[in-house]
Amino acid sequence: MTLRVKDLKVYYQTLRGDVHALDGVTFDLADGEIMGLAGESGCGKSTLGKSLIRLDSRMRHVGGSIELDGKDLPIADDDAMVPFRYHEISLIPQYAMSALNPTRKIGRMINELLRARGLRPADIAEELERRLELVGLDTDVLNRFPIELSGGMKQRVVMVMSTLLNPSLLIADEATSALDVSTQRSVAESMVEFRDRGYVKSMVFVTHDISLVYQMADTIMVMYAGRIAEKASTSTIINNPQHPYTQMLISALPEVGSTAEETRLEGIPGTPPGLLHPPTGCRFKDRCPMAFSKCNEQPPLLEIEPGHWAACWKTG
Amino acid sequence: MWRYIGRKLAVYLLTFVVAVTINWMIPRFMPGDPVRSMLSRASISDPEALERMNSYYNEVFGLDTPLWQQYLSFWAGLFRGDLGISIMLYPEPVIDIILRSVPYTLAVLLPAIILSWIVGNRFGAFAARSKILDNTILPVGYVLTATPYMWLALLFAWAMGVVLGWFPVSGGYSYSLRPAFSGEFVWDLVMHWFLPFLSMFVVALGGWAIGMRNMIIYELEADYSNYLQALGAPRKLIRRYAFRNAMLPQITGLAVQLGTIIAGALLTEIVFNYPGLGSLILDSLTNRDFFLLQGIFLFVVVGVLIANFIIDIVYVLVDPRTRVQMTGGAA
Amino acid sequence: MTDVAGATGADKAPAPEPAAERRFSETLHFARRNPKLLIGSGIVLTLLFIGLIGPFFVGDDPNAYVGPQSEPPNGEYWLGTTSFGQDIWAQFVYGLRSTFLIGVFGGGVAFVIGTAIGFVAGYKGGIIDEVLNMITNVVLVLPAMVVLIVAVAYLDARGVFVQGLFIGLTSWPWAARAVRSQTLSLATRDFVDLARLSGRRTWRIITTEVAPNMSSYLVMTFILLFGSAILIAAGLDFIGLGPTNGVSLGLMLESAVAWSALQLQMWWWFIPPGLGITTLVGSLYILNVGLDEVFNPKLREL
Numbered sequence: 001m002t003l004r005v006k007d008l009k010v011y012y013q014t015l016r017g018d019v020h021a022l023d024g025v026t027f028d029l030a031d032g033e034i035m036g037l038a039g040e041s042g043c044g045k046s047t048l049g050k051s052l053i054r055l056d057s058r059m060r061h062v063g064g065s066i067e068l069d070g071k072d073l074p075i076a077d078d079d080a081m082v083p084f085r086y087h088e089i090s091l092i093p094q095y096a097m098s099a100l101n102p103t104r105k106i107g108r109m110i111n112e113l114l115r116a117r118g119l120r121p122a123d124i125a126e127e128l129e130r131r132l133e134l135v136g137l138d139t140d141v142l143n144r145f146p147i148e149l150s151g152g153m154k155q156r157v158v159m160v161m162s163t164l165l166n167p168s169l170l171i172a173d174e175a176t177s178a179l180d181v182s183t184q185r186s187v188a189e190s191m192v193e194f195r196d197r198g199y200v201k202s203m204v205f206v207t208h209d210i211s212l213v214y215q216m217a218d219t220i221m222v223m224y225a226g227r228i229a230e231k232a233s234t235s236t237i238i239n240n241p242q243h244p245y246t247q248m249l250i251s252a253l254p255e256v257g258s259t260a261e262e263t264r265l266e267g268i269p270g271t272p273p274g275l276l277h278p279p280t281g282c283r284f285k286d287r288c289p290m291a292f293s294k295c296n297e298q299p300p301l302l303e304i305e306p307g308h309w310a311a312c313w314k315t316g
Numbered sequence: 317m318w319r320y321i322g323r324k325l326a327v328y329l330l331t332f333v334v335a336v337t338i339n340w341m342i343p344r345f346m347p348g349d350p351v352r353s354m355l356s357r358a359s360i361s362d363p364e365a366l367e368r369m370n371s372y373y374n375e376v377f378g379l380d381t382p383l384w385q386q387y388l389s390f391w392a393g394l395f396r397g398d399l400g401i402s403i404m405l406y407p408e409p410v411i412d413i414i415l416r417s418v419p420y421t422l423a424v425l426l427p428a429i430i431l432s433w434i435v436g437n438r439f440g441a442f443a444a445r446s447k448i449l450d451n452t453i454l455p456v457g458y459v460l461t462a463t464p465y466m467w468l469a470l471l472f473a474w475a476m477g478v479v480l481g482w483f484p485v486s487g488g489y490s491y492s493l494r495p496a497f498s499g500e501f502v503w504d505l506v507m508h509w510f511l512p513f514l515s516m517f518v519v520a521l522g523g524w525a526i527g528m529r530n531m532i533i534y535e536l537e538a539d540y541s542n543y544l545q546a547l548g549a550p551r552k553l554i555r556r557y558a559f560r561n562a563m564l565p566q567i568t569g570l571a572v573q574l575g576t577i578i579a580g581a582l583l584t585e586i587v588f589n590y591p592g593l594g595s596l597i598l599d600s601l602t603n604r605d606f607f608l609l610q611g612i613f614l615f616v617v618v619g620v621l622i623a624n625f626i627i628d629i630v631y632v633l634v635d636p637r638t639r640v641q642m643t644g645g646a647a
Numbered sequence: 648m649t650d651v652a653g654a655t656g657a658d659k660a661p662a663p664e665p666a667a668e669r670r671f672s673e674t675l676h677f678a679r680r681n682p683k684l685l686i687g688s689g690i691v692l693t694l695l696f697i698g699l700i701g702p703f704f705v706g707d708d709p710n711a712y713v714g715p716q717s718e719p720p721n722g723e724y725w726l727g728t729t730s731f732g733q734d735i736w737a738q739f740v741y742g743l744r745s746t747f748l749i750g751v752f753g754g755g756v757a758f759v760i761g762t763a764i765g766f767v768a769g770y771k772g773g774i775i776d777e778v779l780n781m782i783t784n785v786v787l788v789l790p791a792m793v794v795l796i797v798a799v800a801y802l803d804a805r806g807v808f809v810q811g812l813f814i815g816l817t818s819w820p821w822a823a824r825a826v827r828s829q830t831l832s833l834a835t836r837d838f839v840d841l842a843r844l845s846g847r848r849t850w851r852i853i854t855t856e857v858a859p860n861m862s863s864y865l866v867m868t869f870i871l872l873f874g875s876a877i878l879i880a881a882g883l884d885f886i887g888l889g890p891t892n893g894v895s896l897g898l899m900l901e902s903a904v905a906w907s908a909l910q911l912q913m914w915w916w917f918i919p920p921g922l923g924i925t926t927l928v929g930s931l932y933i934l935n936v937g938l939d940e941v942f943n944p945k946l947r948e949l
Contacts, residue, residue: 015673054546085548099543101557103564103636113544116553145636162547327784334785338794342801455683455933462874462928464881466900467921473909474917485909572787572821579792583882587904601800601887613797620790 001067002168002202003029003052008064010051020275021047023226024064026301027309029169034195034203036213036234038249039223040272046094048223049173049206051075053089069168086117090167090200092175096158100146107142110161117165124164131160131199135190152183159190163199170200174207188216211253214238219307222246225272225283228301232308242304242315245284282312290314320638324628328621335617339610340390344383399611404603410611413596418615420488421592423509425581428516429570435517436524437566441559443525444532453525460522465580469515469587476511483511488591512588520577527569531562564635571627574620677941684937690930694923698747701740709737709894720915727915730906735899739919742896746877746927749811749895753876756815757822758869764819765826766853770834779823787820792882799888807890810883814876822868829861863942870935874928881924896920 008025011018021044029035037045050056052066052075061076068088074080093099101109110128111121129139135156146154155175163170172191176184194200205213210220214234221231222245230243241247270287273279282288285295294313301311381389393399399410443453477485484490489504535541535558544554585594593612600608632638678684706713710733718728726735768779794817799805833839834857842852858865883889884897885904899920903909908916 015676082548085546087548091543091546093539093543093546095539095543098539101540101544101561103561104557105636112553113547113549116549117547147637158543327781327788330781331785331788335789335794339797342797454936455929458932458936459925459929462878462932463925464878464885464897464900464921466882466885466904467917467925470900470904470909470917470921474912474914478909478912575788575790575792578790579879579882582792583885586886597796598886601796606800609797609800613793616790616793620788624788 001028002031002033002069004065004067006065006067008048008051008066009062010047010055011060011062012047013058013060014276017276018060018062020226020278021059022051023275023278025223025226025228026064027221027228027231029202029204031201032195033219034192034205034217035231036210036217036220037204037206037223038208038210038213038220039229041208042272042275043223044226044275045206045208045223046173049091049171049204052169052171052204053085053091054078054081086162086167087165088167089169089171090162090165092155092159092162092170092172094174094177096155096175097151097178099158100154102146105143105145106149106157110142110164113161114164119165128160128164131164132157134193135160136186152179152187155179155183155187156190159187159194163194166199166201168201170194170203172203172205175205176212177207177209184212188212192216210237210249222249225278226275227283228309228311229284230308230310230312232310236308242308243310243312244288244290244314246310321628321632324625328625332617332621335614336391336394337387339614340387343606343610344386394614399614400607402600402605402608404599404605404608410608413608414593414611414615417591417593417596420590421581421585421594424512424516424585424590424592425578428513428520428581429574429577432517432520433524433566433570436521437528437563439521440525440528440530441532441555441562443529444536450529454529457522457525457529460519461526463519463522464583465516465519466583466587468519469512469584472511472515473587484508485511486589508588508590512584512590515587516577516581516584519580520573523573524566524569527566528562531565532558535559535562564631567627567631567634571624574623574627578616578620674941678937681937681941683933684941687930687932687934687937690926691934694743694927694930695747697740698743702737702744705734705737705740709734709741713737717911717913719913726919727913729902729916730908730911730913735915735919738894738899739896739923741894742899742920743923743927745807745890745893745895746880746924748807749814749880750873750877752808752811753814753818753880754869754873756812757819757872757876758865760815761819761822761868761872762826762858762865764823766830766857768823769827769830770849770853770857772831772834776827780827783820783823783827786817787824789817791817792879795879795883796886796888799883805888805891807893807895810880810888810890811876814879814883818872818875818879822872825868826861826865829864830857833857833860863938867935867938867942870931870938874931877924877928896924 005025005027008022009020010022012021013019023044025044025048037048039045047059050059051061052073055061055075055078066073066075068084073084073089100106104112114121114124128142132139132141137153137156137160141149141153141157149157155178159175176187179187191203191205195203205217207213213220214237217234219231220234220237222229222237222243224245230237230241230246232241237246238250241250273283273286279286280298281296282291282299285291288295292313297313299311299313301309302315303309304315397411399414402408402410402413405413439453439457443450443457473485476482484507488508489495489501490508493501493504495501532555536554538558538561541554541558544557581592582594582597584590585592586598589595593616597609597612600606600612702709712732713734714724714728714732716728716732717730718724718732720727724734724736726739728734729738764779764783768776768783791814795813798813799810802809830853839852839856842856847855880889880895881897881900884895885901887901889895889898889901897920900917903913903917903920908914
């Protein structure tokens with residue numbers, strides 16, 4: 001296993017109290033696994049992505065552990081996390097368009113980063129150029145400023161830069177959301193190729209839109225209101241979801257090959273509960289058509305078949 | 317980028333025309349007849365000189381020529397470097413008097429601007445490092461920018477000049493000395509220069525420190541800073557980037573602040589009776605020498621425009637983004 | 648963010664409040680805890696109070712020769728007297744009053760011009776924006792103080808309002824620029840689009856949709872213009888272009904220098920007026936930083 005997350009709790013501190021953004025999250029990520037992490041906005045998926053690499057100033061690690069390649073990650077200790085960052089865990093941020101320093105040539109910026117991380121840029125230069133070519137970029141981009149590149153080019157530069165040290169875990173946070181559809185696809189393909197070539201061992205792809213990841217992800221994990229609803233292989237999630245929330249999420253997707261006129265998109269009625277004072281029991285119960293008395297107790301996340309986990313009294 | 321410089325030049329040219337027009341209009345359209353009253357009050361004892369001057373101004377402000385002709389001849393005079401004749405130092409041309417004062421003003425102004433910019437930026441970047449520093453440097457910076465230039469000049473003159481007696485508080489050099497290239501005279505010049513310079517420098521410092529502090533905090537929250545932090549880059553590298561990027565708007569800020577700083581220099585000179593343009597303005601006001609005053613006005617405007625243009629060029633050279641647009645290298 | 652715990656003591660979810668009300672109460676909460684805002688506004692209000700009621704206690708003519716000459720501060724003349732025997736405390740309170748006046752008036756004129764130009768340029772765009780931008784840039788480049796010196800010098804009789812008007816006419820450009828860029832970012836938002844589609848008049852959209860959404864920003868702009876008007880006025884007064892027969896903090900500095908208070912070591916003559924200006928404007932600026940932190944949640948964390 002690359003990654004083992006056990007009962008992770010990360011809260012946001014706000015004036016009005018703690019927001020329970022991650023409230024007991026447990027999952028594993030196998031070697032070589034590309035996991036899509038999906039859910040509505042505010043469900044905690046981005047918080048989970050951030051928790052794996054760097055908590056921001058308002059986030060507080062309340063409990064639980066993260067284990068990467070058998071080593072405990074000290075996520076609450078910003079300084080102690082530094083050795084892991086880039087080398088072991090890396091990130092393709094949501095804002096890849098603006099992730100590069102606008103006043104540095106790209107090559108120089110990469111070199112400065114490498115040197116700051118105690119590496120010799122010359123040792124890596126060849127590999128860097130090879131990978132740029134792999135994603136279809138001219139090595140000439142190294143002599144350019146970010147402003148001279150298109151959005152898709154910047155995205156690819158960030159991808160190459162983030163994975164240059166062959167990290168065990170790559171977190172891609174809505175990494176393709178800002179791109180047009182055809183660029184999205186080619187970036188997604190490059191990511192799979194990077195995994196296949198061993199540039200990254202495994203990957204968590206955070207997205208609000210399952211249709212963006214189901215072609216590339218091996219597994220999909222669905223989160224709801226700070227907890228995991230269901231995790232299974234992509235085909236299981238798409239074709240045979242068990243958790244009522246996942247079912248509604250999947251049925252809201254347009255079917256492949258059909259047009260919008262034929263299938264009316266079904267939204268899920270209601271809104272997710274606020275996480276400042278989360279309700280007890282199953283957090284989906286207020287919107288769930290199948291809710292019954294037992295749902296006032298919190299359902300455990302159980303492995304209902306090998307590799308398929310769900311947290312619902314109806315599936316257990 | 318050539319477009320950028322072209323636009324800037326157009327603005328400066330337009331500004332110059334506006335300034336000249338204001339200059340031409342004010343004495344002609346102000347209520348009353350300021351020129352007449354000025355001439356009648358001018359302290360020229362020699363009746364023949366007064367007669368000559370009256371005819372000179374009748375010619376310049378001639379009521380017998382139409383306004384547009386006056387306006388054109390005003391421009392024509394300008395291009396000949398003719399700003400008129402001073403009343404207070406009749407018959408010296410205004411331009412000569414101004415040129416005599418300019419070196420003093422520049423000697424105070426240029427080092428004060430450049431040094432306060434550099435040091436202020438350093439302080440500001442430093443302030444953004446921690447909450448404690450921020451909470452001390454920031455209020456001090458704001459109080460400094462709120463200080464009227466002339467008041468700090470007065471305080472310095474009083475404390476270091478009058479009370480402690482370290483520095484002279486009046487004039488550009490001691491009256492007992494003749495201007496010469498002797499060590500004694502140069503030392504005397506420096507001693508007289510120091511307090512005006514120092515008080516300008518200190519007031520200007522605060523504004524730059526605050527500007528830098530705000531810009532650098534903005535940059536430290538920028539996406540590229542977050543990305544580098546996520547990749548474990550040391551604070552040092554991120555700060556270096558943020559500092560450099562925060563410098564760029566500070567260069568533009570230099571252009572915007574120029575007018576205020578020049579005004580500050582003029583006021584400071586008056587406190588120290590320093591023989592630059594500021595004291596000259598005061599003299600021309602007390603002697604109601606409006607021609608001299610207007611000459612100074614035009615001179616300062618031209619100076620500001622030139623300085624602005626220099627700053628624009630520097631900005632283009634420093635910011636790769638404008639440079640890139642110049643070569644049209646966008647993919 | 649140290650005082651988060653116990654912000655809402657109850658364990659049960661509070662009844663949902665309207666968002667606007669909640670934002671208001673949250674802003675108030677931060678406002679009460681922001682030392683910069685509290686200290687800054689405390690000092691400004693104290694000075695305002697002195698300027699408002701002080702003159703009622705010190706006699707009608709602050710320039711009258713009332714006491715002994717060149718007296719240092721004492722029990723009777725709190726700030727001493729000038730070399731003509733004028734009461735400096737009396738001059739100070741009257742000067743404070745006119746300083747507020749010039750700030751409100753000069754800053755107000757600049758605010759009206761600057762925001763009007765900024766709104767129209769940012770909202771209308773196109774050729775109107777280009778032209779207004781050009782005008783703004785021209786006035787921005789012109790050194791305001793020097794223009795003022797030349798313009799004001801020709802006026803034979805000057806009052807606070809004329810001075811304020813001239814200051815306002817020359818110091819609006821940066822405000823116009825700032826408001827323009829804020830308006831630009833608001834003009835593309837949905838609610839403004841909606842208002843535009845519903846066929847409302849431009850001016851109504853600006854006053855009902857755009858301006859209220861940047862009200863905190865406008866308040867801060869006014870405060871900065873207020874402060875800079877005070878500083879410019881003080882400079883003009885100091886050169887001798889202040890209100891004729893008036894009294895102001897800048898004029899006090901001028902006469903102190905003109906009558907050699909420096910050489911005579913009459914520090915009580917030139918320290919109070921400058922200190923008054925510095926304290927007032929400095930407090931305004933610090934208050935502004937406080938406001939910024941209160942209104943802008945991003946800055947609260949620091």
